[in-house]
Amino acid sequence: MAAPRKNALIVGASRGLGLGLVETFLKRGWRVTATQRKPSPDLAALASDALSVETADIDDDAAVSALHQRLAGQRYDLVFVVAGVATQAHDPAHDVPRAVAAQVYLTNAISPIRFAERFRDRLAAGGSLVLMSSVLGSVGLNESGGWETYRASKAALNTLALSFEIRHRAENLSVILMHPGWVRTEMGGPEADIDVETSVAGMADVIEARLGRPGTAYLDYRGETLAW
Template sequence: MAAEKNALIVGASRGLGLGLVETFLQRGWRVTATQRSDSPGLKALASPALTVETADIDDDAAVSALHDRLGGQRYDLIFVVAGVATQAHDPLHAVPRDVAAQVYLTNAVSPIRLAEAFRDRLAADGLIAVMSSILGSVGLNESGGWENYRASKAALNTLARSFEIRHRDEGFGVALIHPGWVRTEMGGPDADIDVATSVAGMADVIEGHLGQKGCVYLDYTGATLAW
């Protein structure tokens, strides 16, 4: 019988994060899910295989405390889902500097800082995944728009590649994953796919990538995206 897999999903209170928690539980994984504040969705998933923790990835002290609380755990997957799209539709010059900076910190800096803090919690051949976006592709940007959000995800991609290179001899992989255009609060009602389709695809991609090394940039179908 295969050993039970263990996942830490960071930013799981709703939307794609919550959907990923539900999907991995259904697939027989043990899951530790983080929320920034109490999540009715996570509460409804109550299961002996689910542990819920509260932490804000923008708070270094909270991340350190979470690391300490989870000291006895080893994870096959650490997936940082958390992200924001504040004033995403506004051109960069119309976004206040502090708002633009916070989007960058939350979407690009905080996921890598969390990965750095938790890399010692990875099981052998583990995988660190971060929720990127096709909008982070510089090469595929032919329509413009979503300027600050695009830039934050492009920065995330760059930082994740550097993180993987810096730790390449430690034996884990890094996956940047585009979930598709999904009907969530962020994606809106006109998006292409529903949460169930996206998270099932992402779970398939992750399960197929466990044990592989290097840094990849994939969508929820497993297709490689241009940087």
């Protein structure tokens, strides 16, 4: 008898890395529920019996609660929160308007943790919660500066994710903070090191190898541990 298909929820899948992850896990035989903030023709083009598409904005608590309710009968081996922003990332922190800096922090750090808290009861036994972080969130590896508000938001995400896992440690949660590499996406730019296919294949390999392992890990797409 064939093993049952694994089930993934990929949050923020309308383009770039999120879209690539949906395509990769579908090719690997997973069932995938993908979320979009607004309708995505690229996501719609992947339509199949193994793909469900939902619309929700992780910055909207009511929308996240409604999504949680719509998915009440589902359990996921993987919940991967990809969604994030890099607004005015190249500007030094003192030049970024307070409202912009605050929104970057909310979207990149607070909203993923609020989503994780809301959806942890949808995680199947032996599953993993993955949050899209970045090597730029490493304080120890910051030797070049730049990307100040983005760096700070990802460092905050790392800290909050570790606290989230400690708070629920009795549940043996598996939490992975994932650096996708410097990828040629709209955010990463054309000069980046690797393409989307290389990044998402690597991340999928790391996730499948570590699925359900308790504790918090901060890893890159090759499975290398990053300094906090």
